[in-house]
Every structure is written in C-alpha cells, then in structure tokens.
Amino acid sequence: MATTDTRRPPAPGRIALYVTLSLVALLMVVPFLWMIVTSLKTPAEIASADTSLLPTHWAFGNYADALRAAPFATYARNSFVIAASHTVLNVVFASMAGYALARIRFRGSEFLFYCFVAALMIPTYTKVLPEFLIVRFMPLAGGNDLFGQGGSGWLDTWWALIVPGAITPFAVFLFRQFYLDLPVELEEAARLDGLGEFRIYARIMTPQVKPALTTVALLTFESSWNNFLWPLLVTRTDSLRVIQVGLSVFKTENGTQWHFLMAGTTLATLPMVLLFLVGQRYFVQGFAHTGLK
Amino acid sequence: MVTPALLHAALWIGLPIIAAVYLAFTSYDVLTAPRFVGLANFRDMLDDAMFRKSIVNTVIYTFFTVPFGMLLGLLLALALDRGLRARGVFRTAIFLPQVTATVAIALVWLWIYNPRNGLFNTLLGLFGIEGPAWLASTSWAMPSVILVGIWQGIGMKMLIYLAALQNLPKDLYEAASVDGASPVRQFFSITLPLLKPATFFVLITSLISAFQSFDQIYILTDGGPAGSTTMMTYEIYKSAFREFRVGYACAQSLVLFVLLMGFTLVNRRIMGGTRGHD
Numbered sequence: 001m002a003t004t005d006t007r008r009p010p011a012p013g014r015i016a017l018y019v020t021l022s023l024v025a026l027l028m029v030v031p032f033l034w035m036i037v038t039s040l041k042t043p044a045e046i047a048s049a050d051t052s053l054l055p056t057h058w059a060f061g062n063y064a065d066a067l068r069a070a071p072f073a074t075y076a077r078n079s080f081v082i083a084a085s086h087t088v089l090n091v092v093f094a095s096m097a098g099y100a101l102a103r104i105r106f107r108g109s110e111f112l113f114y115c116f117v118a119a120l121m122i123p124t125y126t127k128v129l130p131e132f133l134i135v136r137f138m139p140l141a142g143g144n145d146l147f148g149q150g151g152s153g154w155l156d157t158w159w160a161l162i163v164p165g166a167i168t169p170f171a172v173f174l175f176r177q178f179y180l181d182l183p184v185e186l187e188e189a190a191r192l193d194g195l196g197e198f199r200i201y202a203r204i205m206t207p208q209v210k211p212a213l214t215t216v217a218l219l220t221f222e223s224s225w226n227n228f229l230w231p232l233l234v235t236r237t238d239s240l241r242v243i244q245v246g247l248s249v250f251k252t253e254n255g256t257q258w259h260f261l262m263a264g265t266t267l268a269t270l271p272m273v274l275l276f277l278v279g280q281r282y283f284v285q286g287f288a289h290t291g292l293k
Numbered sequence: 294m295v296t297p298a299l300l301h302a303a304l305w306i307g308l309p310i311i312a313a314v315y316l317a318f319t320s321y322d323v324l325t326a327p328r329f330v331g332l333a334n335f336r337d338m339l340d341d342a343m344f345r346k347s348i349v350n351t352v353i354y355t356f357f358t359v360p361f362g363m364l365l366g367l368l369l370a371l372a373l374d375r376g377l378r379a380r381g382v383f384r385t386a387i388f389l390p391q392v393t394a395t396v397a398i399a400l401v402w403l404w405i406y407n408p409r410n411g412l413f414n415t416l417l418g419l420f421g422i423e424g425p426a427w428l429a430s431t432s433w434a435m436p437s438v439i440l441v442g443i444w445q446g447i448g449m450k451m452l453i454y455l456a457a458l459q460n461l462p463k464d465l466y467e468a469a470s471v472d473g474a475s476p477v478r479q480f481f482s483i484t485l486p487l488l489k490p491a492t493f494f495v496l497i498t499s500l501i502s503a504f505q506s507f508d509q510i511y512i513l514t515d516g517g518p519a520g521s522t523t524m525m526t527y528e529i530y531k532s533a534f535r536e537f538r539v540g541y542a543c544a545q546s547l548v549l550f551v552l553l554m555g556f557t558l559v560n561r562r563i564m565g566g567t568r569g570h571d
Contacts (some may be wrong), residue, residue: 021372025386028444032389035401036414046410053415097298104294112295119306121557123505125526126550129533129542130309130316136323167301167351201294226394233534244396248512251400258404265397276392280385283392287452 035269039063039262046258052293059259066263069254074239074268075246082161082231082242083224089166090220091213095148097167098175099201103187113176119169124229132233135160158232165224171216174286176214179205215286222272243268317544322537334544336339344545347528353435354501355526360440363495365443366450367488373451374458384455388448393444399512402441403428406513428514431521435499438522441509444503450495458484461569496562501553527547 008086037047039062067073100106101113135154138144143151154160182205190204206213228244235241241249247264254260276283317325317334338344369387373380390398405412406427414424425433461484469479505527510516515525516531525545533542 017372017375018377021369021377021383024369025383028386028389028447029406030397030412031444033554034405038404043539093297093301096294100295112299115299115307116302119302122306122310123501123546123550123553125505125507125529126313126546127306127309129303129529129539130312132393132533133312133323133539134304134308164305167298169302169306172298198294222392226396228396228511229530230392244394244508247400248396251403258407261400265400269393269397272392272394273389274526276389277385280461281379284388284452284456286509287449288392 032269034043035262035265038258039066039266041259043257043259062259062263063267064149066260066267069257069260070250071238071241071248071262072243072246072264072267075241075243076271077242078161078224079243079268081158083221086163086166086224087217089162090168090171091217093167094171094216095175095206095209095213096201097172098177099179099205101172102176102179103182103201103205104197116169116172120173121148128229128233131164131230135164135234155234156236156240158240161231161240165227165230168220171220174216175209175212178209182208211282211285214279215282218275218282219286222275225272313543313546313550316540317547319540320538321540321543323539324537328539330540334541337541338544338548343520343523344525344528347516347523348548350435350522351504351506351524351526354439354442354506355500356442358437358446358503359496359499361452361479362443362499363448363492364368366447366495367454369451370445370454371459371484373455384451387451390445391448395508396512398445399441402437402509403513406437407567431518431520434514434518434522438509438513440507441513442503446499447511450499453495454488457488461487493560493563497556500556504549504553 028087037054040058040060041062042057042059045052045055045057097116101109101116136152137148138153138159139146139148141151141159142153142155142157144153154163186204188210190200190257195204226244227242228248231242232245232248235245243264247261247268250257250264251261318329318331320330320333321327369383373383377383408414408424408426408429411427413427417424418571427433427437449557465483466479469483474482505526506524507530508521510524510527511530514522526549529542529545529549532538532545
C-alpha cells in the first residue's frame with residue numbers, strides 16, 4: 001500500500017485520478033439515486049412530459065401507500081424468515097462438515113472433500129429442475145402418498161423455501177479452509193484434557209474461526225435474500241411470496257405504477273446495502289475468496 | 294459431523310444431477326411417467342432455432358460483459374491501489390450493485406430504460422435527441438442488457454484484482470525503479486504477469502456467472518423482443534415451466550453443464566498448480 005504524496009500538494013495526475021474515480025462512483029450510484037428519487041415523486045410528476053430530475057413535491061407518503069397497494073411487508077417478512085433460517089442452518093451444519101473434513105482423519109475423508117468440490121461446480125440451472133421435481137413428489141407431504149403421487153408435495157410450503165438451499169457446498173469449502181489453518185497444539189491440548197470430538201469442535205476450534213462464521217453468515221443471508229428463481233418456482237400463493245418475487249409480480253400486474261414499484265424496490269434493497277456497509281470487511285473477504293455470487 | 298451436510302448434498306445436488314442425466318433421455322411432462330426416447334431431445338435441440346439463438350445470445354452477452362468488465366475492473370483496481378484518500382468510499386460505491394438483488398437492479402434499469410419518462414430518454418431529451426425504445430427495440434435490447442451486466446459485475450472483478458494487487462511483492466518494483474524502468478514498463482513486465490492467476494480466476498468465475506444470467510432477462514425483456522435477448526437459462530426455464538417439456542429442458546441444461554465444465558477444465562489445465570493450496 002503506497003502512502004506517498006499525502007502531505008505534498010496534489011499533482012495534476014492525482015487530481016485527474018480523483019475526478020475520474022468520482023465520475024465512475026457517481027455512475028455506479030446513479031441508478032440507486034434514481035430509484036429513491038422516483039419513489040418520492042407523485043405519479044402525475046412521473047408521467048408529465050417535462051419531468052425534472054428531482055421531485056418538485058417530495059411524496060414520502062408513497063411508502064405507506066405502496067405497503068397498502070401490495071403486501072410488501074409480508075414479502076419482506078418471508079424473505080427475512082428464509083434468509084435467517086438459511087444463515088443459521090448453513091453456519092451450524094457447514095461448519096461441522098468443514099471441521100470434520102479439515103481436522104478428523106477418517107476413511108474416505110479425502111473422497112468426501114472432492115465430492116463437495118464437485119458439488120460446488122454443478123450449475124444451478126442443471127440441478128434446479130430435478131430439485132423442483134423432488135419437492136413436487138416429496139413422499140407423504142402435501143397429500144402425497146408414499147410414492148409421491150396424488151398431492152402437491154412441498155410446493156407452496158416453507159419446507160420447499162428453506163430446506164433445499166439450507167446448506168451450501170461453498171460454505172463447507174470455506175469453513176474447511178479456515179479450520180485447516182488452526183494450529184494442531186490447540187486440538188492436542190483439548191484431546192489430552194479428555195474432550196470429545198464434538199466439544200473440541202464447538203468449544204475449542206470454532207471460537208477461533210469467528211471471521212469465517214461472520215463471512216458465511218453474511219454471504220448466506222445476502223444470497224438468500226436476493227434469491228429469485230427458486231422461490232419463483234416453488235411458491236404460488238401470495239402469503240408465501242418473498243420480496244424479489246413479490247416485486248416481479250407487482251411489476252407484471254401494475255407495470256405503470258413506478259412510484260410504488262421503486263418504493264418497494266428501495267425497501268428490498270435497503271437491508272442489503274446496510275448489511276454490506278456494516279459488514280463490508282467480511283463481504284470483501286468472502287467474495288475475494290470465491291468470486292462466486 | 295459431516296453427515297447432515299453430506300445427506301443434504303446427496304439429496305439436493307447428487308440426486309438431481311443423476312435425475313437430470315436420466316430425464317434428458319426421456320419425454321416427460323410431470324403429469325405422466327417419463328418415457329425413454331433416446332437421443333430425441335438432443336436431435337430436437339438441433340432443430341430448435343430459438344435454442345440456437347439463445348446459445349448465440351449467451352455467447353454475445355458473455356463476450357461483451359466479461360472482457361470489458363475485466364478491463365474496467367482492473368483499471369479501477371489499479372487506480373484504487375495507489376493509497377488514495379476516500380478509497381473506501383469509491384470501493385463501496387463500485388461494489389454496491391454486486392450485493393443488491395439482480396431483480397431489484399433490473400427493475401431500476403427497466404425504469405431507466407423506459408422510453409417515455411426513463412432517465413436515459415429524459416437526459417437525451419435535454420439535448421433535443423429522441424432516444425430509442427431501448428429494451429423494446431431488437432437492435433438496442435441486447436446492448437442495454439449488456440450494459441446492466443457490466444455495471445453490476447464490475448465490483449467483483451475490481452475487488453479480486455485489488456486483493457491480488459495488494460499481495461504483490463513490493464521489492465520487485467523498487468528494484469525495477471532503481472533500474473530505471475518506467476511505470477508503464479513496470480506494469481507490463483511485472484504487474485500484469487503476476488496478476489495472471491487473478492486474471493484466470495476472474496475470467497472463469499465471470500464466465501460461469503455470465504452463462505447463468507437469468508433474473509435480469511426475466512425482468513428486463515422476457516427474452517424478447519423476438520428472442521433477441523433470450524439466454525440458455527431462459528430457454529431451459531421456458532421449456533420446463535411454460536411448455537412442460539421437462540425431459541427436453543433437462544437435455545438443454547446438460548448442454549449448459551458441459552459448456553461450463555469445459556471452462557473449468559480448461560482453466561485447470563492452463564493454471565496447473567499455481568493457485569496455492571487446493
């Protein structure tokens with residue numbers, strides 16, 4: 001990291017650099033600003049031919065009206081419940097698996113690790129159709145018989161929204177890398193004290209990988225909140241819709257009500273922006289590790 | 294301890310892959326049992342003009358979003374690697390689209406591209422230019438979608454390059470400066486070669502995600518107008534959930550799978566063992 005030049009008067013090149021970067025940053029943020037500005041305009045102003053960039057009359061009431069026009073609050077609650085469940089399940093089970101793969105020698109552990117790596121490479125669009133069928137034909141659920149016939153299985157249930165995406169191979173992989181870096185001495189001392197494997201994992205090792213826990217938790221929450229395709233496929237009823245699907249349905253049904261649509265989009269975007277600003281360090285770490293979204 | 298994750302992966306990743314391969318050789322509409330049809334689905338694909346078009350579109354979209362995005366990401370990373378003040382602010386702004394839902398982003402761009410009162414045509418109107426119908430125009434729809442793709446993906450590429458730049462050995466540059474190498478020369482003979490692993494990493498992950506673009510197409514264009522922005526993922530979705538040809542959709546998804554696997558293997562081959570552990 002270069003720390004030169006900070007006390008000298010800025011060189012022309014440096015000023016040009018700041019100006020360019022500011023312009024780029026502005027271009028990146030403009031769509032977000034346009035979203036917020038639109039959400040605060042009246043429909044009349046949006047539709048008028050000579051519309052100005054900023055609202056002449058700030059219509060803060062749009063937000064309350066948008067929540068009445070569509071159950072965005074319910075959608076957001078659903079998204080939150082699913083994202084929170086995914087986060088907890090993924091952190092707990094993927095860390096257990098990552099720990100076992102990194103620190104416990106057992107027959108086939110290396111083979112299992114390669115299975116997870118292979119799972120990491122399966123594209124979403126190859127597995128999503130059969131996943132849908134498994135949900136649809138889930139035995140003894142939603143009126144299905146033992147062979148998955150007769151009912152609708154897990155379709156339109158919380159099960160379908162939460163269970164299939166609960167544990168990700170990516171999280172297992174990331175946890176394994178973090179557990180691998182821990183010193184053997186920690187583990188040996190605990191073993192001498194007579195601790196069982198699970199307690200070594202839970203009491204000794206896991207507190208040492210807190211950054212990994214935070215990274216996985218934040219990335220899981222973010223991708224779950226932003227997920228669109230899967231909830232779109234497995235839900236039909238309005239009461240189970242997540243925010244992203246809710247927005248797309250609102251777009252289809254009320255395509256011209258841009259002030260409401262942008263208010264809803266702002267509500268859907270804000271939590272992730274805040275989460276990112278708070279946990280930026282962990283997001284950066286996680287993304288730099290994987291490059292996968 | 295690995296059991297819960299293992300069973301979960303077996304049921305929701307292992308089984309689906311086996312099922313996808315099997316169903317690709319069947320005719321299946323979900324209501325009646327799958328019927329084995331051999332290679333018929335793959336033969337149908339050859340005659341499916343829309344699917345061929347979707348492959349071409351996916352390649353065009355990838356060809357423009359990935360290299361341009363990488364170049365811009367690299368330039369921004371180089372700019373940010375120079376110990377600027379307010380560097381965090383720039384980085385945050387550039388990365389913001391990456392953490393936002395693609396659906397939300399696409400909705401905002403749908404409004405920006407709105408022919409009557411969208412941001413673009415309003416701005417063009419200030420100069421007396423009447424803008425095109427962007428997403429509704431067969432010639433402008435794809436460039437419009439590509440612009441959104443570049444805009445959203447730039448942050449990730451910048452971030453990976455930035456992380457790589459910060460790990461470069463500083464003493465090499467000092468030695469080069471002593472030898473009188475110009476900054477440009479240093480960039481081409483030191484920085485760029487050392488960034489090779491990062492470049493391949495960005496390339497492969499970007500290719501994989503560009504090939505799986507779906508949300509923005511669903512919201513922005515529905516694959517239209519006249520199929521001018523349809524992608525492979527979108528055709529898979531349509532075959533399965535609008536035409537209920539699940540066997541055919543699985544066959545299409547296998548083609549996508551093979552292409553993506555190809556990228557990964559080529560990457561492995563070229564990269565060799567240069568990427569540290571694993």
